Amino acid sequence: MGAETIFALASGGTPSGVAVVRVSGPGTRFGLETLIDSVPEPRRASLRSIHTVTGDPIDRGLVLFFPGPASFTGEDVAELHLHGGRAVVAATLDALGGLPGFRAAEAGEFTRRAFDSGRLDLSQVEGLADLVAAETEAQRRQALRQAGGGLRAVCEGWRERLVRARALLEAELDFPDEDDVPGSVADSAWADVGALSAEIGALLDDGHRGERLRDGIEVVVLGRPNAGKSSLINALARRDVAIVSEEPGTTRDLIEVRLDLGGYPVTVVDTAGLREAGGGVEREGMRRATARAEGADLVLLLEDVTAAPAAIVLPAASPVIRVGTKIDLIDSAEERSRISAGYDLVVAPTTGDGLDALMTALTNFAGDALAVGESSLVTRARQRSALVGCRAALEDALDDIGKPLELRAEDLRRATDALGRVTGRVDVEDLLDVIFGEFCIGK
Structure with a gap:
C-alpha cells in the first residue's frame, strides 16, 4: 500500500x-x-x-x-x-x-493500489481498462464480464485443482512408505489434470474472438481513383472526413473512421486510388493501401459502374465484397438491373442509394466475426499466452507417463506458475507499468 x-x-x-x-x-x-x-x-x-x-x-x-x-x-x-x-x-x-x-x-495509480491490496486481480484490472475504453455495447458487455471477475473465477477454480493434484503427487513422493499414502494416490490426480487441459483448450478454441472484439474488425476500401471511396467513407461516417475531388490521387494517406455497427466496433479505412501512374508520394500511398488490405478482416472493392472495368490485384487472405458505385448515374432501370447483377452490392454514396444494404452487410459480417459467447473470457494476447503455456506444461506432464514422477510434478508446477500469470499471482512485475499506464489520471 x-x-x-x-x-x-x-x-x-x-x-x-x-x-x-x-x-x-x-x-x-x-x-x-x-x-x-x-x-x-x-x-x-x-x-x-x-x-x-x-x-x-x-x-x-x-x-x-x-x-x-x-x-x-x-x-x-x-x-x-x-x-x-x-x-x-x-x-x-x-x-x-x-x-x-x-x-x-499518476495515471492508473488508484487502480494499481486496488491491485496491490488484492481488491482486484490483473485480469479484472485489464477488464476495467477495457470498460473505460469501450466504444460499443458488445465491448462494454465483454469488459464488464472481465472486470467482474469472470476469468478470475475460472482461473482460480483451475488453480485449486492444480494445487490439489500437486499435493497428491508430493504426498506420494515424500511419503512412499506410509500406510495412509497408497502408492497409487497420484493416479487420481492425472484424470483431473487431463480434464483440466481439455477445459483450457476449449476456452482457447474461440477464434480469438475476445481479443478481436477489443480491437474491432477492420474494413479496407480499395479501388481505382475516383471510384467513390472517399464519398463512401463520408457517407458511412455521416460527416466529411475525406476530401472528395475529381482529380486522381486526392487521397494519399490512410483515413480511418470508427463505426458502431450492431454494437460491434468496425474501423473503415479509406485508401489511395490504385493506378499505375502517379508521383512518388502517391505511389507510397498505394503501397500503404495494399499493405493495409493484406491484414484487413474485410476488403470493400469499389468499382465505378460508369467506367471501363480495370483489374486490381487483391490480397489473397482477406474476404472481398465487390461494390459497384455511382449507380445513380445509370438512367435505365433495365441497365441498372443488369449492372447490379455483376456485383455483390451497388451503391450511390452521394444519394444514399444502397447504403442501408451495405451497412447491413457490414453489420452481419461484424456479428459473425465478433459474436462472443459466455465462454469467450480471454480478451488479451497476454492472457492467451499464459493459458497456452499452462496447457503446454500440462500436456508435457500427461504425454510422457514413463517420465520420473519428480519431473512430471515439475511440469505441474510450471503449469501453476503460468496460470498464475493470468491473474497476476506470479511474475508480472514487468507488465504492471504497461497495463496501468493505459488508465487515465484519476482512475
Whole structure:
C-alpha cells in the first residue's frame, strides 16, 4: 500500500456540471478534517463546505468517505463532488497538494493500489481498462464480464485443482512408505489434470474472438481513383472526413473512421486510388493501401459502374465484397438491373442509394466475426499466452507417463506458475507499468 496519499480529478475535463476529486491513502481522514472540518459518516453523501487550510472557502458540495479496507483501493478513500468549474477544481487540487504527505496521482495509480491490496486481480484490472475504453455495447458487455471477475473465477477454480493434484503427487513422493499414502494416490490426480487441459483448450478454441472484439474488425476500401471511396467513407461516417475531388490521387494517406455497427466496433479505412501512374508520394500511398488490405478482416472493392472495368490485384487472405458505385448515374432501370447483377452490392454514396444494404452487410459480417459467447473470457494476447503455456506444461506432464514422477510434478508446477500469470499471482512485475499506464489520471 502507498505511504503517500494521492489525489486527482476522477471525472471528465472541466468545465462540467459536476467534478469528482478522488483521494486515497493514509492521510485521507486528515485531509477531510482539514478541508471540511470533520470526517463524514462512512458511505453517506454529506453536503459540506470545502475550504483551504487557511479557511478561505472553495465550494460547497457532496463529500463521501469510504474507510479501508472496504474501498476501491483498499485504503481510506474520499470523494469530493464539486461544481465543475476550472477555478473550483484547481483551487481544490491546490489545497490538497499543500497538505503534508499528499501528492497528485499518476495515471492508473488508484487502480494499481486496488491491485496491490488484492481488491482486484490483473485480469479484472485489464477488464476495467477495457470498460473505460469501450466504444460499443458488445465491448462494454465483454469488459464488464472481465472486470467482474469472470476469468478470475475460472482461473482460480483451475488453480485449486492444480494445487490439489500437486499435493497428491508430493504426498506420494515424500511419503512412499506410509500406510495412509497408497502408492497409487497420484493416479487420481492425472484424470483431473487431463480434464483440466481439455477445459483450457476449449476456452482457447474461440477464434480469438475476445481479443478481436477489443480491437474491432477492420474494413479496407480499395479501388481505382475516383471510384467513390472517399464519398463512401463520408457517407458511412455521416460527416466529411475525406476530401472528395475529381482529380486522381486526392487521397494519399490512410483515413480511418470508427463505426458502431450492431454494437460491434468496425474501423473503415479509406485508401489511395490504385493506378499505375502517379508521383512518388502517391505511389507510397498505394503501397500503404495494399499493405493495409493484406491484414484487413474485410476488403470493400469499389468499382465505378460508369467506367471501363480495370483489374486490381487483391490480397489473397482477406474476404472481398465487390461494390459497384455511382449507380445513380445509370438512367435505365433495365441497365441498372443488369449492372447490379455483376456485383455483390451497388451503391450511390452521394444519394444514399444502397447504403442501408451495405451497412447491413457490414453489420452481419461484424456479428459473425465478433459474436462472443459466455465462454469467450480471454480478451488479451497476454492472457492467451499464459493459458497456452499452462496447457503446454500440462500436456508435457500427461504425454510422457514413463517420465520420473519428480519431473512430471515439475511440469505441474510450471503449469501453476503460468496460470498464475493470468491473474497476476506470479511474475508480472514487468507488465504492471504497461497495463496501468493505459488508465487515465484519476482512475
